[in-house]
Amino acid sequence: MSGLTMAQQRMSDAGVAQRAIDVFSSFYDQLEQGATGMIPESEIDPLVDVDHAGAISLSDEECRAAAAVTAVIKLNGGLGTSMGLDRAKTLLPVRPDLTFLDVIAGQVLAMREELDVPLPLLFMNSFRTRDDTLAALEKYDLAVEGLPIDFLQNREPKLRADDLTPVDWPADPSLEWCPPGHGDLYTALEVSGILDALIDAGYRYATVSNADNLGAAPDAAMMGWFAASGAPYAAEVCRRTPADVKGGHLVVRKSDGRLVLRETAQTPDEDAAAAADPERHRYFHTNNLWFDLRVMKQTLQERDGVLGLPLIRNTKTVDPTDKTSTKVIQIESAMGAAVEVFDGATAIEVDRSRFLPVKTTNDLLLLRSDVYGVGEDFRVRAQADPVPLVDLDRRFFTTISDFDARIPSPPSLVQARSLTVKGDWRFGADVVVRGDVTLEDSGESRDVATGTTLG
Secondary structure (H helix, E strand, O other), X not given: OOHHHHHHHHHHHOOOOHHHHHHHHHHHHHHHOOOOOOOOHHHEEXXXXXXXXXXXXOOHHHHHHHHOOEEEEEEEOOOOHXXXXXXXXXXXXXXXXXXXXXXXXXXXHHHXXXXXXXXXXXXXXOOOOHHHHHHHHOOOOOOOXXXXXXXXXXXXXXXXXXXXXXXXXXXXXXXXXXXXXXXXXXXXXXXXXXXXXXXXXXXXXXXXXXXXXXXXXOXXXXXXXXXXXXOOEEEEEEEOOOOOOOOOEEEEEOOOOOEEEEOHHHOOHHHHHHHHOOOOOOXXXXXXEEXXXXXXXXXXXXXXXXXXXXXXXXXXXXXXXXXXXXXXXXXXXXXXXXXXXXXXXXXXXOOHHHXXXXXXXXXXXXXXXXXXXEOOOOOEEEOOOOXXXXXXXXXXXXXXXXXXXXXXXXXXXXXXXXXXXXXXEEEOOOOEEEEEEEEOOOOOOEEEOOOOEEO
16 A cells, blocks of 8 residues: 555544545645755845835725625644643733733734624634633623634644655654645635635635734734735735744746745745845745635635645654654645745735734743833734844743743833843842843853843
8 A cells, every 4th residue: 555545544544634635635645756846046036126115005994894794814823832831822821810811812802892893703723722722711792693713724644754655653642644835725615615705704814923923913004904905815014024934935936926935944945045135135025925715715716726836844753742753754844835836926015014923932021011001992012112132041041931930020121122041040029131141051050130221
């Protein structure tokens, strides 16, 4: 029995929808043929001359009309394993009394009240994040008639790197499975019935973002812009800085002039320097995107559920905490890669305020500090310009448990330019950081006393 047949059987036995199996099979064929998904610099041109969201000029009524037919989708499948978590990252507090989920719910409820629009909120959960997320959201009246508040991301087998058969891991069979990357969004929307349900209920557009990016709040002006653009699909991009060397960026494919998303994993090593040059490639992809629900449905129907997103070949170990465990390949795709699927797809530059992802405890410290404020509308706004740079020693601050033990109360950073912590430091309450501060490593655990002003 071939590796593909074994994988298909395993997915079928687990109740995975046939459309999702078909998408996996398409990617498997590419993988078996040696596809890497690489996008060389020689085959693309940089993206230039992107319109800015600050130039949007629409009436309040035009924006409200667009908001009335827009749905908000949040990707919530991440466990925050890089920070030592084993549950949804969005359950983390960003304020003593507010988690990511509380802020997201608050943003949506505030817009519903302000504009008198239904504004459905849908979470794409994974099988690992669903139960905790739904339990945390029970206290909110989020449901819109005829629609659930979540749908499940699909799952697929991890493949042995040596022969592309599904890996077996009796020590923890759940580790035999992985999500297919957030490019699974479109398949999951279709097979769950959510895509049809939204269209049948009269919704026309979707705005999508990562749930750990609280900057991507529902925005009526952006909704009005997308509706007025007539585009089937749009990506939000930001100007890159020298700090933005990782992550996806939009480029223009020479062969057909289409916008294409190039992720770091799709960049050949010899092109890494060019790809990281913010003067050459000016914009990075925020993973905030927009699409026309009807066009998405039609395209999926025409392609039998297989959009044809580029393959991302992700090599890992079956147990991510054990680097000696079996090497595996995870077949993935990026949802932003759909920009190349649609004729007339476009991009719009947005302010950095719409990109506040939390990928490390450095990001979390900034978000918990007074650098950001949470308004009555639950929008997260910077109180400092520029936002200071934070660099915490990874040996002592990488996991949430270590981070919370050492910084139980975030210092004031609104007057800081940078905070660099080297070594094992523990912060007391009411610490203030001003200017540029570096705490050096003495080789011993040290304290920053309560009430200390640094800098």
